[in-house]
Amino acid sequence: MKKKLTNLTIGLLTMICAGFWPSITIAQYRPAIDIQEWPKGKVVLTSGDTIYGALTYHRTQEIINVQHSDGSISSLSPVNVEYFVAQEMPSGRSHIFRTLRWDMGREYTEFKKPTFFEELNRGPLTLVMRETYIRRDANNSRGLAGNYLYDPSFYNTNSQWMEQVKELYYVLLPDGNVISLRNVRKDLHILFGNRSKEVKSYVRQKKLDYDKPHELVAIVNYFNTLSLATSRAF
Known part of the structure; x- marks a missing residue:
C-alpha cells in the first residue's frame, strides 16, 4: 500500500512539473497581459446583426477582433457593439461584456464615451x-x-x-x-x-x-x- 501511494505521489508530481493537470481547464489565453483570446464567441452589433467566431479582446485599445470561418477578421470598437459573449472551452463558461456610456470617472462632465465593461x-x-x-x-x-x-x-x-x-x-x-x-x-x-x-x-x-x-x-x-x-x- 505504501509503495502504491509513493508511486501515485511521484506520478502527480511528474504531471505538475510537466505542466499537465487533467482536472484544470484553461479559462482563456492571454498572449499579453491586456489581451485575451477565447475559442468561441458572439458579438451583437448596434446595427442588430450578430456575428460569431473566435474572439480576441484588446482591453487597452478597446478593440474586439472576431475571426470568421473563412479566416477573415472583423475589428470592432464599443461604438459598433451592443454586447459580446466570450465562451471558454470545454467548460462552456461565458463572459458577457457590454458597451456602456461612461464619463471616464470625471464627475463634472456631460461627455460619456462608449466603453466595454464585463458584466x-x-x-x-x-x-x-x-x-x-x-x-x-x-x-x-x-x-x-x-x-x-x-x-x-x-x-x-x-x-x-x-x-x-x-x-x-x-x-x-x-x-x-x-x-x-x-x-x-x-x-x-x-x-x-x-x-x-x-x-x-x-x-x-x-x-x-x-x-x-x-x-x-x-x-x-x-x-x-x-x-x-x-x-x-x-
Missing part, C-alpha cells in the same frame, strides 16, 4: 468590471517572486518584471449611470442605503470578503434580492 451580475445594482495593470520589479518586491507562481493575476513578462491584473469595479444603476467603486465596501454600502445593515449582517453570517470577486458578486446579489422583494411588496 458580473444583473439586477437593480449591476456589478461591472474593467482591468488595470500594475508593473512590479520582481527583484525589489519582497516575497513577490514566489507568490506570483500561484497567483493567476500575475504575468511574468521577463526575468526582471512582472505584471499584475487589478480589477476595477463599478455599479451600473437602473438609469444607465456608471458609478466608480473607489472604496468598494464603503461605496457599495452608500448605494445599499437603508438595506446596508441587513447586507452587513449577511456578510458576517456568510463570512464573505469584499476583496474576492465571486463573494463580492454574492454580496451585491443579496442586496438585489432584498430590493426586488421590497418592490414586489408594493
Whole structure:
C-alpha cells in the first residue's frame, strides 16, 4: 500500500512539473497581459446583426477582433457593439461584456464615451468590471517572486518584471449611470442605503470578503434580492 501511494505521489508530481493537470481547464489565453483570446464567441452589433467566431479582446485599445470561418477578421470598437459573449472551452463558461456610456470617472462632465465593461451580475445594482495593470520589479518586491507562481493575476513578462491584473469595479444603476467603486465596501454600502445593515449582517453570517470577486458578486446579489422583494411588496 505504501509503495502504491509513493508511486501515485511521484506520478502527480511528474504531471505538475510537466505542466499537465487533467482536472484544470484553461479559462482563456492571454498572449499579453491586456489581451485575451477565447475559442468561441458572439458579438451583437448596434446595427442588430450578430456575428460569431473566435474572439480576441484588446482591453487597452478597446478593440474586439472576431475571426470568421473563412479566416477573415472583423475589428470592432464599443461604438459598433451592443454586447459580446466570450465562451471558454470545454467548460462552456461565458463572459458577457457590454458597451456602456461612461464619463471616464470625471464627475463634472456631460461627455460619456462608449466603453466595454464585463458584466458580473444583473439586477437593480449591476456589478461591472474593467482591468488595470500594475508593473512590479520582481527583484525589489519582497516575497513577490514566489507568490506570483500561484497567483493567476500575475504575468511574468521577463526575468526582471512582472505584471499584475487589478480589477476595477463599478455599479451600473437602473438609469444607465456608471458609478466608480473607489472604496468598494464603503461605496457599495452608500448605494445599499437603508438595506446596508441587513447586507452587513449577511456578510458576517456568510463570512464573505469584499476583496474576492465571486463573494463580492454574492454580496451585491443579496442586496438585489432584498430590493426586488421590497418592490414586489408594493
